[in-house]
Amino acid sequence: MLLVNRTYDEVQPGDVAELRRLITADDLFVFAAASGNHNPMHLTDSDLDGDGQTERVAPGMFVASLISAVLGMQLPGAGTLYRRQVLDFHARAHAGEEVIVRVEVLEKLEGGVVRLATTIRRSTDDAPILTGEALVQAPTEKFERDGIDVPGLVVQRHRHFEALLMLAKPLPALPTAVVCPDDANSLGGALLAMRESIITPILIGSAAGIHAAAAEMGADLAGIEIIDIEGDEAAAAMACALVHQGRAAAVMKGHLHTDDLLRPMMDKSLGLRIGRRLTHVFVMDVPGQPEPVMVTDAAINIAPDLATKMDICQNAIDLALSLGMEPRVGVLSAVETVNPAIQSSIDAALLSKMADRGQIKGGLVEGPLAMDNAIDMAAARTKGLTGGVAGRANILVVPGIDAGNMLAKQLAFVSHAEGAGLVLGAKVPVILNSRSDSPVSRLASCAVAAIHHFAGAK
Structure with missing residues (x-):
């Protein structure tokens, strides 16, 4: 001007x-x-x-x-x-x-x-x-x-999570099996979501450890069901049993390793598999972005093949739809053109064509896209990319767990995002948080799980 x-x-x-x-x-x-x-x-x-x-x-x-x-x-x-x-x-x-x-x-x-x-x-x-x-x-x-150049400002406010919490609060409290909540972080997250009427927790694990964590926090566990069971895998298996009994509609990770939580869920007879691969989605509230950004898979599938990436895409699309988003999947690679030497670019192109042919349903899928032209419209225009996804992707499918983990943590620790973590592809949503997650992140994870569950129940 x-x-x-x-x-x-x-x-x-x-x-x-x-x-x-x-x-x-x-x-x-x-x-x-x-x-x-x-x-x-x-x-x-x-x-x-x-x-x-x-x-x-x-x-x-x-x-x-x-x-x-x-x-x-x-x-x-x-x-x-x-x-x-x-x-x-x-x-x-x-x-x-x-x-x-x-x-x-x-x-x-x-x-x-x-x-x-x-x-x-x-x-x-x-x-x-x-x-x-x-x-x-x-x-x-x-x-x-x-014109006068003035530095831009980004307000570090997580308005998208605020909106998700507003959507979740009117819903019935989600009965949730919380596995091994025997430290302050995991127990505190479950109790916070209970106070906000988003979940009704059933605490599974060492009763002594759970009560010790509550005492450390000064928390009152009166009226909350506690199932006393020793061993991380045994507690996770009990959570699966509660789901099959209809007593739990979600599972929440406590103070245990992710492998120990997921292993019983993979059991063919007693687990929670429903045909798709279990995949993880980070729903990221990035300050300055017009809507939530999903990063998948950054926690479970280490080097996913094409079939696994199909499930990664479909699970993320289904979650986005339940949250009221218009799913726009950008399949990431190092380049935005197919390079036979870069397997992720080949997979991305195949996933895009599979979506065109109806093998992936409910959203737009485009790839390969580099990170810049997936989320920045100016970068997409510079490369001559058109369509409904380039520059506007709200689901980012990464080539492997290394890239996904780095991207999610960069958004969290450099861009000041908060991330809600959810495992999809099981009979019920699995709330998966890391030990460093903030209370806002844990609460948002429960809200996303509740919204997704009740959207599927309609």
């Missing part, structure tokens, strides 16, 4: 400039971080004034700061400095509302000073939000430049 100011000599009474601005929830978080004003009325959906309506009120000084955007960018423009601002507030603006900011030159004063009327109105009904006057020192030197 060309930025051109108006000097003191050019400004005339009656000159007007306007700006339209949609106020977003992220604006409120950015202002809170910059100003130090963490008033929850401006940050949460709580009802602090008791009127039965959630707040999300834009701070008055944030709204007023939009006046400075017009003064500094349009009228008089670059080089303008404040001398005084008078503000009268008439109403409140809220996240999700558009406002119109207007300044009008009233008079020119001595010493290069300009007096302006300043108003902000709500665009929907033209109701005044604030009025006032500004005295500014107008620029004396002409300024003209094609």
Whole structure:
């Protein structure tokens, strides 16, 4: 955008400039971080004034700061400095509302000073939000430049998980067999999901160990069923038995190795197999991304062959559909063209064609795609890639567990994402978290499992 100011000599009474601005929830978080004003009325959906309506009120000084955007960018423009601002507030603006900011030159004063009327109105009904006057020192030197580079900001807020929790809370609590929750992290995650009414936990494992973990946390286990059984695999086998009895509709990993949890599930007669390969999906809430991003498989299948990748794709598509997403599968490789020397590029092309022929159902599948042109539209356009997936993939199918693990951890530890972990392809969803996962991640994993289960039960 060309930025051109108006000097003191050019400004005339009656000159007007306007700006339209949609106020977003992220604006409120950015202002809170910059100003130090963490008033929850401006940050949460709580009802602090008791009127039965959630707040999300834009701070008055944030709204007023939009006046400075017009003064500094349009009228008089670059080089303008404040001398005084008078503000009268008439109403409140809220996240999700558009406002119109207007300044009008009233008079020119001595010493290069300009007096302006300043108003902000709500665009929907033209109701005044604030009025006032500004005295500014107008620029004396002409300024003209094609744009100003300002670093972009990414708000580290996990709004997609917040939305998933809102979807899960009205559902019935999911009866969940929690295997070996004998440390604070695993037990704490199950109890947190119980407090949020997302699961009803059945704790399986060493009763002494479970009670010791609860004592360490200061948690009360009254009213929670505990099945006392020694041995990790024995506890996992008991979880499978509870599923077959209809007492559990999900399984949750506690403080045990993933192999010990999954081995009993693979048993042909007593396990939970339903014909597909068990595959793992990370549902990642990446700050700045418009929707959740799934990474699969990053935890179970080490070097999947083509048949396994079919199940990886199909399981992820089914999960995305249950979460209300439009599945767009990008099958990743190091390149976006088929290279006979790179097996992942061949597999990706075959999976794409298999989806075209209906062998993978319910979503768009495209590959091979490199990481950049899978998720970035500009990168996809640069490579001349078109279609419904390139630049817009929300399911990333990785070549193997090495790539998947690295990608998921990069998103978590560099891009500040939170990840919900789920094993699919079994009779019931299996909630799979690592020991380093945060409470938000554990809670989101339970929410994803509940949504997926009840979507399949319809």
